[in-house]
Amino acid sequence: MAIATHVASFIRVYRYPRCSESNHNNRASAWGMDAHTDSSVISILNHHDQVGGLEVYKDHKWLDIKPIPNTLVVNLGDMTQAMSDDEYKSVKHRVKANKYDDRISIGYFVFPAQNGVIQSSKYKPFTYSDFQAQVQKDLMTMGFKVGLDRFKLNQAS
Ligand SMILES: O=C(O)CCC(=O)C(=O)O
Ligand SMILES: [Fe+2]
Numbered sequence: 001m002a003i004a005t006h007v008a009s010f011i012r013v014y015r016y017p018r019c020s021e022s023n024h025n026n027r028a029s030a031w032g033m034d035a036h037t038d039s040s041v042i043s044i045l046n047h048h049d050q051v052g053g054l055e056v057y058k059d060h061k062w063l064d065i066k067p068i069p070n071t072l073v074v075n076l077g078d079m080t081q082a083m084s085d086d087e088y089k090s091v092k093h094r095v096k097a098n099k100y101d102d103r104i105s106i107g108y109f110v111f112p113a114q115n116g117v118i119q120s121s122k123y124k125p126f127t128y129s130d131f132q133a134q135v136q137k138d139l140m141t142m143g144f145k146v147g148l149d150r151f152k153l154n155q156a157s
Pocket of ligand 1: 012038045095
């Protein structure tokens with residue numbers, strides 16, 4: 001549950017330049033965006049109708065998300081996972097650059113209020129501000145986002 005009086009949100013527009021190396025043995029250079037979960041509550045994505053590239057990790061496999069015309073993709077983020085006591089999972093996803101075409105996507109990301117306390121049976125109470133600071137710290141010191149695991153109850157910190 002989040003005690004918050006208002007939320008924050010932003011829109012991000014991406015252009016992933018085409019990459020002839022794409023599909024080439026999972027070469028790092030071919031990835032438009034590496035595997036991650038969003039820190040948001042929800043993320044709403046609008047994709048170019050013809051250019052796919054979004055992949056979602058489900059049942060130990062990466063699945064291609066084929067664009068459907070006039071359809072938005074809604075991803076649940078880390079904050080929804082915490083607020084739902086892990087009932088709804090923050091989906092791991094990544095973006096593959098396209099071999100032939102630039103890829104454009106527009107994302108609308110919704111976040112909790114910075115100082116609203118997120119309480120759950122699975123995680124220590126934290127604010128989005130605490131979460132963001134921890135993510136930044138891990139990125140700087142370890143080079144990757146640890147995310148919600150940092151706040152898990154009964155976890156050494
Ligand atoms: O471009 C996309 O389809 C996804 C972008 C994304 O995952 C993100 O901005 O977090
Ligand atoms: Fe994402």
